[in-house]
Amino acid sequence: LAKTTQPISMDSYEGQEVNITCSHNNIATNDYITWYQQFPSQGPRFIIQGYKTKVTNEVASLFIPADRKSSTLSLPRVSLSDTAVYYCLVAPSYNKLIFGAGTRLAVHP
């Protein structure tokens, strides 16, 4: 299993861009990188997924370098409602979806 390492917590202010980096040094060839967002008392919600280079959707961007040993979730112009826990997930198959501790992002006024 590709183990992931993320910062435990981050702080930001409204309107700023937030970048959360995840390390996954032993990622396998067939692994995809997926990020989830979890608000208190709710299940995690899919944000974005990528395999290499850059992926962008209406919520975030995901940057993956050529060696794929890390990935960076970029949240543009965060608001208070982006305060949540963000998880980076790398797994070889559907039955190995193990979540780490995630990154607790606090957005301040």
Next chain:
Amino acid sequence: ETGVTQTPRHLVMGMTNKKSLKCEQHLGHNAMYWYKQSAKKPLELMFVYSLEERVENNSVPSRFSPECPNSSHLFLHLHTLQPEDSALYLCASSPSDAGNTIYFGEGSWLTVV
């Protein structure tokens, strides 16, 4: 609305009670999961079912008994629980061939008294 519905949303039970949590997915997925999330702890994968067969059981105590009668429904039967089992129980589903894309329900808050 995530396409994964869990009931009840809140449950309080005594240590000698028997209760069940129910999960239903409307996404046409063929893999379903139970996760446990205790206060300020990471999600713990409990059970995984694919095509109604259990494929993963991460050493969960026998007082938790899963049941998957079909690909759309998943139950977690609870019996003789302990107060430390109080947690948020999350059901999820995914296509079994789609990597890490997993869809969670809103969860069932369980309190054992």
